[in-house]
Amino acid sequence: MNQSTVTTFPVTDGVRQALEVTLRGVNELLPQEDWVQKLARAEATGQPLRIKLGLDPTAPDIHLGHTVVLNKMRQLQNLGHQVIFLIGDFTTLIGDPSGRNSTRPPLTAEQIKLNAETYYQQAAKVLDPSKTEVRYNSEWLDALGARGMITLSAKYTVARMMERNDFHQRFTDGSSISLHEFLYPLLQGYDSVALKSDLELGGTDQKFNLLMGRHLQQEYGQEPQCVLTMPLLVGLDGVDKMSKSKNNYIGITEDANSMFAKVLSISDTLMWDWYTLLSFKSLAEIAALKAEIEGGRNPKDAKVALAKEITARFHSAAAADAAEQDFINRSKGGVPDEIPEVQLSGAPLGIGALLKQANLAPSTSEANRLIDGGGVRVDGVVVSDKGLKLDAGTYVLQVGKRKFARVALG
8 A cells, every 4th residue: 555645544442452462372463554454444434344255165164274264254244344255266276376386176066066055154154144245257257358368367476486495496397387377376466366355364374365365356456455364273183284184173063972072182382373263262361371281270160161262163152062061071981862773783703894884994804903002991890801792782882082982683
């Protein structure tokens, strides 16, 4: 924003408070002074700012890691601003090369449509639908056509594109880079032009693409957007970013009991990062809770509160209470009220085959490994004999703390 040609608005206490909300948990806000002036203008004129988040529906489900940016959007909605939830149905056809060391295989139009149908339904569990504008970038990118694509491509150089870390690394390594991958950041940037966004959010891996939007808005004579990047949420393992491929994630469509138990499994240290990035509690409330823990209160109390807040957000307060009770029952060796019921035949049946057929173990050999580790119970009694055979009857089988089945064996 060129301050010499734009009216300067007063920075009030309200603007400073809005800046504090904006900065909570962020990695970078660029440029911060421009954002302060946008906030000041919005307060002075009553005109909400347009805040954009683009998500490519590469998979049908959203996990808690995705909600870090959605939470920030909700905080900005609560300040009165307009959120644009952009579904990248066109750009998904290309595949985002960000952070990739190889060309991302594009999805079919049918896969994208199926994934997109569930995306916003899940995001609406975090966002306020009354202050959310849902758009699809095929609206303007389909209409761009070959002529428009050439015009757009002329607004950025190959040399600057190669400054991008993943492209530079792949070129240095001799890995292939397809020409269509250069189009991805250009098209994502053009989305900001089409939507006239004031702020675009994304993960730290999206910084290049977000800055492209700022550059292209200037090229098209618009006031450039500000850029806000959020940290990548560390997953259940406490090491890597939350990811389905790492199996360290919590899906927001998971059942309440699993969601609650998984949140409780994170470390006491990681818990505070999750509070900052996932909780709707104020920073003052979190600081007070942390002080209580440092003063001797059991850290589990804070973790239970976080688990209940997250579970209630995606289910209900009643479901969160029930999940807490279920966890207590399991920790005491109790059996949950609702467990899968399985009908099997072939008695007498070996315990390994029984666990496999009841879907409590992926294979007989894995079942035997679980038995060796003391992780298998029949009617509450730990099984130590891998050669155990069960006669006809009904049994409650348990694997670990969370897997149960009531098996009627005939």
